[in-house]
Amino acid sequence: MTMLQHSPLSGTSTPLGGPAPAPRALGAVNWVGFATLTKREIRRFLKVWVQTIAAPVVTTLLFYAVFALALGGVVRMVGDVPFLRFLGPGLIMMGMAQNAFANSSSSVLVSKVQGNIVDVLMPPLSSLEFVSAFVTGGVVRGLLVGLVTWIVIEMVVPLGMHAPFYVLFHALMASMLLSLLGLIGGIWADKFDHMAAVTNFVITPLSFLSGTFYTLDSAPPFFHTLAHVNPFFYFIDGFRYGFIGHTDGTLGTGIVVMLGTNLVLWLVALRMVSTGYKLKA
Amino acid sequence: MDMPAAGNATDMPLPAGAYRPGRRRHHGRFNTLGFLTLLGREVKRLRKMAMLFLVAPCLSAALYFTVFEFGLGDRRDTPEGDAILAFLVPGLVALSLLTQSVQIPSFSILYAKLEGAILDQLMAPVGAAEMLAAYVLSAMAAGVASGAAVWVGFLVFWQAPMADPALVLLFVVLGSTMMATFGVLTGLISMKWDHLSAAMTFVFTPLIFLSGLFAPVTTMPAVLRAIVQANPIYYAIDGVRIGFLGQGQDQAAFAALVLVGVNVLLLAIAGTLLHRGYRLRN
Numbered sequence: 001m002t003m004l005q006h007s008p009l010s011g012t013s014t015p016l017g018g019p020a021p022a023p024r025a026l027g028a029v030n031w032v033g034f035a036t037l038t039k040r041e042i043r044r045f046l047k048v049w050v051q052t053i054a055a056p057v058v059t060t061l062l063f064y065a066v067f068a069l070a071l072g073g074v075v076r077m078v079g080d081v082p083f084l085r086f087l088g089p090g091l092i093m094m095g096m097a098q099n100a101f102a103n104s105s106s107s108v109l110v111s112k113v114q115g116n117i118v119d120v121l122m123p124p125l126s127s128l129e130f131v132s133a134f135v136t137g138g139v140v141r142g143l144l145v146g147l148v149t150w151i152v153i154e155m156v157v158p159l160g161m162h163a164p165f166y167v168l169f170h171a172l173m174a175s176m177l178l179s180l181l182g183l184i185g186g187i188w189a190d191k192f193d194h195m196a197a198v199t200n201f202v203i204t205p206l207s208f209l210s211g212t213f214y215t216l217d218s219a220p221p222f223f224h225t226l227a228h229v230n231p232f233f234y235f236i237d238g239f240r241y242g243f244i245g246h247t248d249g250t251l252g253t254g255i256v257v258m259l260g261t262n263l264v265l266w267l268v269a270l271r272m273v274s275t276g277y278k279l280k281a
Numbered sequence: 282m283d284m285p286a287a288g289n290a291t292d293m294p295l296p297a298g299a300y301r302p303g304r305r306r307h308h309g310r311f312n313t314l315g316f317l318t319l320l321g322r323e324v325k326r327l328r329k330m331a332m333l334f335l336v337a338p339c340l341s342a343a344l345y346f347t348v349f350e351f352g353l354g355d356r357r358d359t360p361e362g363d364a365i366l367a368f369l370v371p372g373l374v375a376l377s378l379l380t381q382s383v384q385i386p387s388f389s390i391l392y393a394k395l396e397g398a399i400l401d402q403l404m405a406p407v408g409a410a411e412m413l414a415a416y417v418l419s420a421m422a423a424g425v426a427s428g429a430a431v432w433v434g435f436l437v438f439w440q441a442p443m444a445d446p447a448l449v450l451l452f453v454v455l456g457s458t459m460m461a462t463f464g465v466l467t468g469l470i471s472m473k474w475d476h477l478s479a480a481m482t483f484v485f486t487p488l489i490f491l492s493g494l495f496a497p498v499t500t501m502p503a504v505l506r507a508i509v510q511a512n513p514i515y516y517a518i519d520g521v522r523i524g525f526l527g528q529g530q531d532q533a534a535f536a537a538l539v540l541v542g543v544n545v546l547l548l549a550i551a552g553t554l555l556h557r558g559y560r561l562r563n
Binding site for chain 1: 332333337340341344347348349351352353354355356357361362365369475478479482483486487490491494495496500501505
């Protein structure tokens, strides 16, 4: 109350009779707002960690067991790498990517459906702060899922570490890319069916046909070409290179594709949020 | 002729659904009308979800197949590789059959509970037997439709003839009944969506995946083989596969016996819980 008396607007008065509060100065970046929203995004998935961390880890490990059992007996080596070492990094990346996507998309869509999206639209948050917070939430979830899966797989099948920079770079870029895609998808979708359709018909096929389970040398030319326009291929390939030093593509191209795709998606997401597309209708 | 007096109010046609104290309805032991109504509602629900339970399983079966085919590497197009794929196809048909059979009723029951719509059928003269039959049959329909869609899809690019259609049918019925009853139980036990998704992720998906779906048990380490053989889903998938491939009929009788036993047990538990109104009437 004492603060209000020093308001520069003390000439006008509020309905209660006191002087009107001064607008809060936020500076160029609303750090408090960004940090608050980011914290919300992280706590949101940590609260249900069984569903958001443990479940994807179990699913990934199941895939690993299944493919190891079904193909491990016949396909012992991929190039000069044992099949199980080849498979590990791809599966870790798949789990990370799918969960980074699921986090931001479900967060935005649930807020929209429940109507509490106004809680993040009303505060003084710029589109950059808005997008960054949602993307950070997805990235943190993706990285956590990847880290836990990696630790578990490492205990069974030592994957090794060939080039840590590639592992980190691709983990970060892939989580960011999928998190942005999830944000864009969540803003676009009107109901859960739309999101399920995107996950089933876009994200899952892209992640399956990316060379996670096979080396591109063994795929027909059509799938070979298909993989090279699939960003999933580049981040799985680069991530795998970081562990085992085997690459199906060109690492430099991969890095350019990752940075380029991320840049485009950032711009799309920022544009969607600043125009309020399907958010402020 | 004993004609009723003109203008007698009791002979006026009453509006539909009006209370008629004079008319007593008898249902007998099984309310067929109630059962058919509930079944009809469940089937209508399915029609709206066709995209989810027909198209999505086909796509995921195609993805699994592609991934396995390419994963074979230089073993592709060899007898060894073809044997793996021939083994895989009936497994993928069974995968969608069983997954949809368990998902459909659990989702439907939990949704009705959360929305409060479950009251509509608890108030109606529909007992545990009618409810169980309606849920299990509609789930079987969904499972069979989804498995058939996957199979027909495979016929386009992979020879998957049924060696013994009667055997396939038997195991399809036994397997989907078992999963549908599991689904009813999951729907009854779950109190919120988290419970349902936890049951799917931590119970049913591992059970379905570790059932000899993708690899023959004979190639597994002894410990894993014992675990797989204690899993009732293994017998359903194995039975469907025996019917498709026509190999190993000697095991079919035992598998059918196990499934009949599990089904009787599960149906009894689900019937009792429904009768008591477990987590329904509170």
